[in-house]
Amino acid sequence: MSLIQDPSSFDAITTFEGQDAVVALCGKVENLAASELSAALNATIDRHPTSVVLDLTELDFMGAAGMVAVADAEKRLATEGIKLTVRSPSALVSDLLAMLETAEETRLEVELPEHDHLGPEQQGRAPVVSQRVGSSMAADDLRRLTAMPADPDVVDGALRLIVELARTSVVGADGVSISLQRHGRLSTVAASDQTILAMDADQYSTGEGPCVDASLKGHWFHAESLATETRWPAFTPKAQELGIKAIMSSPLTSLDRPVGALNIYSRTASTFEIRDQEAAAGFAAKASAILSDAQVGVSDTQMAMRFQEALRSRDVVALAKGVIMEREGIDEDEAFTALLRLSLEHGEALRESAAATVRSVVQAEIVRSVPND
Amino acid sequence: MIEPPLDVLDSYRQEAGLSHQELWLRYFELGGMSTGFELEAFLYGMISPTAHDHDVIAHAINERFAELGGDHPVAYLCGANAD
Numbered sequence: 015m016s017l018i019q020d021p022s023s024f025d026a027i028t029t030f031e032g033q034d035a036v037v038a039l040c041g042k043v044e045n046l047a048a049s050e051l052s053a054a055l056n057a058t059i060d061r062h063p064t065s066v067v068l069d070l071t072e073l074d075f076m077g078a079a080g081m082v083a084v085a086d087a088e089k090r091l092a093t094e095g096i097k098l099t100v101r102s103p104s105a106l107v108s109d110l111l112a113m114l115e116t117a118e119e120t121r122l123e124v125e126l127p128e129h130d131h132l133g134p135e136q137q138g139r140a141p142v143v144s145q146r147v148g149s150s151m152a153a154d155d156l157r158r159l160t161a162m163p164a165d166p167d168v169v170d171g172a173l174r175l176i177v178e179l180a181r182t183s184v185v186g187a188d189g190v191s192i193s194l195q196r197h198g199r200l201s202t203v204a205a206s207d208q209t210i211l212a213m214d215a216d217q218y219s220t221g222e223g224p225c226v227d228a229s230l231k232g233h234w235f236h237a238e239s240l241a242t243e244t245r246w247p248a249f250t251p252k253a254q255e256l257g258i259k260a261i262m263s264s265p266l267t268s269l270d271r272p273v274g275a276l277n278i279y280s281r282t283a284s285t286f287e288i289r290d291q292e293a294a295a296g297f298a299a300k301a302s303a304i305l306s307d308a309q310v311g312v313s314d315t316q317m318a319m320r321f322q323e324a325l326r327s328r329d330v331v332a333l334a335k336g337v338i339m340e341r342e343g344i345d346e347d348e349a350f351t352a353l354l355r356l357s358l359e360h361g362e363a364l365r366e367s368a369a370a371t372v373r374s375v376v377q378a379e380i381v382r383s384v385p386n387d
Numbered sequence: 388m389i390e391p392p393l394d395v396l397d398s399y400r401q402e403a404g405l406s407h408q409e410l411w412l413r414y415f416e417l418g419g420m421s422t423g424f425e426l427e428a429f430l431y432g433m434i435s436p437t438a439h440d441h442d443v444i445a446h447a448i449n450e451r452f453a454e455l456g457g458d459h460p461v462a463y464l465c466g467a468n469a470d
Binding site: 269270299302304306307321324328335350354363364365 | 401402406412417418438442443453468
């Protein structure tokens with residue numbers, strides 16, 4: 015990854031067919047070039063097109079600032095009643111999604127000059143059997159955890175882009191939306207069309223449906239054919255009235271908690287195949303990573319609880335390493351490898367193997383301390 | 388167009404649907420000693436983690452894959468998943 019930005023490495027070429035505009039982006043839209051992209055998009059909108067196609071087929075990369083520029087243009091187009099369509103071949107979709115991660119990269123680029131202790135000497139630390147986390151390391155990371163870039167523009171722009179990409183790349187998708195829990199209520203934050211907005215609203219009002227279930231239960235729901243669907247008796251007839259025949263809802267999570275759903279509907283029954291289901295899961299995973307970084311739906315208290323939980327697990331792992339080090343006469347890193355092998359052998363999480371290791375010592379101590387009659 | 392994959396670990400992180408901070412928390416739970424910033428630098432291939440740090444990161448990602456019903460695709464340098 016290059017941290018040197020060359021703002022001249024991209025081109026925005028606008029062509030008009032009548033009043034339909036096509037803005038083709040080529041090369042890399044690094045963050046410094048975002049204003050150039052913004053200017054190109056605004057110049058296009060100033061000519062009052064009836065539709066705008068954003069052609070990303072020749073685009074290699076787009077930074078977070080570029081996404082914000084696209085999101086802003088989309089907002090402007092929406093207020094003027096002009097639809098924005100994103101054109102990209104499916105092969106590019108995955109790359110594009112990787113671009114969405116760049117909110118994080120931006121952070122990295124900003125922070126780099128402030129850190130001049132990145133040498134290898136930082137990596138080798140003295141082994142500590144049971145370290146307490148009053149260290150500046152934990153303090154730094156706690157600050158980072160509570161100071162993530164939660165810019166709603168970036169988050170909303172990224173979610174809208176995911177909706178648009180899912181609509182163009184999932185075969186059989188007629189509409190896509192993202193629902194999120196905000197202030198204890200579900201609402202649609204990005205939608206590709208009016209039908210899916212109406213469908214989501216029907217689910218919120220009846221309190222049932224695949225989107226509600228995926229958002230609250232954190233499971234994946236697929237209604238292959240609404241004609242034979244029995245799980246949501248109040249909602250299903252309403253969706254059918256809208257001409258919807260099939261729905262896939264994939265859960266979105268923020269720091270492992272269910273906070274919303276990516277909903278895809280089709281006017282054709284039984285249209286979503288395995289590859290579409292996998293694509294939906296992929297888009298949901300990307301959206302979840304973005305939501306997690308912005309800590310959407312996660313309160314400070316929940317964040318603190320998650321950190322406490324992490325501290326508890328870390329303590330158990332440290333104790334188990336100490337036990338193994340003492341028992342086997344090996345160093346801390348080797349003790350971790352031993353725990354790792356144990357967890358793989360037993361097919362369990364490493365913290366469970368660690369807890370079992372600690373328990374075995376405690377039990378042995380109890381047996382030893384009971385006097386023989 | 389194709390560049391050497393410096394960010395193999397980060398590709399796995401993305402595939403597992405983990406954000407950087409979730410991964411750091413999981414790495415921290417397993418006893419990882421590096422800061423979140425250093426972890427990101429490892430992920431992007433900007434600096435090389437020690438073999439031990441690499442394996443802690445690999446396992447943090449692999450445990451997520453296991454939770455999702457998958458295998459342990461990230462290889463350990465200690466050879467644990469080659470057994």
